[in-house]
Amino acid sequence: MSLCSKSSYDLVIVGAGMVGASLACILDRMPLARPLSILLVESAPIDLDAPPAQPSFDARSTVLSYGTVSYLRELDMWDGLAVSAEPITHIHVSDQGRLGSVLMSSREQGVDALGHVIENRLLGSVFNRALAAAKHLETRSGVLVTGITPQQAGMQVTLGKGDASQVVDASLVVLAEGGRSGLCEKLGIHRVEQPYDQEAIIANVAFSVPHKNVAYERFTVNGPLALLPLPDMDGQHRAALVWTRKGGDAQALIALPENEFLDALQKEFGNRLGMFTRVGQRHSYPLKLVTAEEQVRPGLVLLGNVAHSLHPVAGQGFNLAFRDTMRLAAILAVAHDRGESPGAIDNLQLYLQQTITDQDRTAAFSDYMTQLFSTNHLAAVWLRKFGLFSIDLVMPLRRAFAKRAMGLGEPRVKLDTSTY
Ligand SMILES: Cc1cc2nc3c(=O)[nH]c(=O)nc-3n(C[C@H](O)[C@H](O)[C@H](O)COP(=O)(O)OP(=O)(O)OC[C@H]3O[C@@H](n4cnc5c(N)ncnc54)[C@H](O)[C@@H]3O)c2cc1C
Numbered sequence: 234m235s236l237c238s239k240s241s242y243d244l245v246i247v248g249a250g251m252v253g254a255s256l257a258c259i260l261d262r263m264p265l266a267r268p269l270s271i272l273l274v275e276s277a278p279i280d281l282d283a284p285p286a287q288p289s290f291d292a293r294s295t296v297l298s299y300g301t302v303s304y305l306r307e308l309d310m311w312d313g314l315a316v317s318a319e320p321i322t323h324i325h326v327s328d329q330g331r332l333g334s335v336l337m338s339s340r341e342q343g344v345d346a347l348g349h350v351i352e353n354r355l356l357g358s359v360f361n362r363a364l365a366a367a368k369h370l371e372t373r374s375g376v377l378v379t380g381i382t383p384q385q386a387g388m389q390v391t392l393g394k395g396d397a398s399q400v401v402d403a404s405l406v407v408l409a410e411g412g413r414s415g416l417c418e419k420l421g422i423h424r425v426e427q428p429y430d431q432e433a434i435i436a437n438v439a440f441s442v443p444h445k446n447v448a449y450e451r452f453t454v455n456g457p458l459a460l461l462p463l464p465d466m467d468g469q470h471r472a473a474l475v476w477t478r479k480g481g482d483a484q485a486l487i488a489l490p491e492n493e494f495l496d497a498l499q500k501e502f503g504n505r506l507g508m509f510t511r512v513g514q515r516h517s518y519p520l521k522l523v524t525a526e527e528q529v530r531p532g533l534v535l536l537g538n539v540a541h542s543l544h545p546v547a548g549q550g551f552n553l554a555f556r557d558t559m560r561l562a563a564i565l566a567v568a569h570d571r572g573e574s575p576g577a578i579d580n581l582q583l584y585l586q587q588t589i590t591d592q593d594r595t596a597a598f599s600d601y602m603t604q605l606f607s608t609n610h611l612a613a614v615w616l617r618k619f620g621l622f623s624i625d626l627v628m629p630l631r632r633a634f635a636k637r638a639m640g641l642g643e644p645r646v647k648l649d650t651s652t653y
Contacts, residue, residue: 238371240400255558274392277374296350322338378391386532439512451501564587
């Protein structure tokens with residue numbers, strides 16, 4: 234049985250999660266003189282008539298920053314997503330039991346929304362449909378990449394499905410497999426892990442008062458808690474909860490009966506959304522900061538969670554990966570139009586050079602927020618108080634904070650590569 238149609242591709246993308254699927258869709262939409270031949274391999278089955286099965290598109294919700302949404306608009310992918318996405322017009326940041334708080338608004342920033350919240354399974358459905366409709370892309374789902382071997386030029390990729398296997402050549406392998414399949418380790422690439430000793434509880438919750446498109450970020454003695462506005466459903470006001478707790482606490486909360494869980498949440502969050510009335514299925518994610526020690530090699534690039542996995546407190550992980558993806562796509566498009574191999578190390582190093590500052594700044598922003606707001610050490614409490622007050626009072630600081638949250642900290646990537 235043949236697992237794909239050709240024996241050689243310009244690009245093999247491993248993983249059709251949020252990041253691999255994004256790269257495939259972006260490249261398919263880029264105005265190239267001649268198309269790249271791309272194979273996208275996903276181990277989970279993709280069935281357009283069923284909810285997405287890739288782990289990226291599970292019960293979570295994602296904040297798409299203003300920057301990501303504006304790229305999706307330009308790529309003509311936003312209309313399909315907009316119907317299911319809820320705009321964030323205000324971000325309210327507060328510290329439990331203390332006076333300091335920040336309210337940022339889209340009006341102050343001169344935009345229609347600071348970002349949008351979308352449920353991952355809906356995001357996945359739109360991405361999977363876009364993959365199915367892509368003109369220059371071959372997608373193989375339910376197929377596992379079991380090996381990647383460097384060649385004189387490019388890589389040899391081994392695919393497997395049940396008893397069948399097949400080997401294909403690729404000028405460039407984009408590893409977007411999330412970091413759990415062991416391929417990185419097989420290639421001898423070390424990923425540095427810094428556990429936070431925290432887990433994120435995620436669930437959809439309903440409450441009695443409309444959220445008015447406010448995203449709440451509340452820092453409590455037990456860890457940060459975010460409530461992200463979702464579209465109303467069946468007359469119920471809803472938000473996506475991301476509640477960070479110490480590992481043991483998270484499991485205990487998940488095991489509570491619904492009414493006790495809602496009481497605990499009410500106590501922690503307060504009454505800004507009235508009374509919590511329901512909670513959907515609860516899931517937990519262990520949290521760690523992970524960074525790969527190498528992101529590019531000849532014929533290889535790491536993208537998304539496998540390259541860097543951040544704490545979700547600031548909602549930056551996918552947004553950062555999306556900007557990485559845009560930069561990589563633009564560089565590959567230019568290289569291809571010049572007749573250069575997509576896997577040429579000079580271009581991959583150029584990509585890394587263009588993206589590393591954004592990665593470092595975004596990881597530092599997320600890590601700083603996590604460390605600062607996860608401790609009750611007196612110095613941190615004062616810094617928080619001072620920090621939130623000063624951000625609230627000093628306009629340039631508010632702008633800087635909002636700019637990073639909106640994903641606008643770095644120069645914009647141009648999609649029309651003929652202008653490069
Ligand atoms: C609780 C939580 C909340 C978050 N909220 C936000 C947010 O609001 N905003 C934000 O920007 N980010 C957020 N993030 C981060 C975001 O979810 C990640 O950045 C994103 O999921 C990374 O996607 P990925 O495609 O790199 O990896 P993955 O989601 O892990 O996808 C990898 C894909 O590769 C496939 N695969 C794996 N191995 C193989 C193989 N050998 N062969 C073929 N296929 C393979 C898998 O099946 C999977 O589909 C959050 C994260 C968490 C944990």
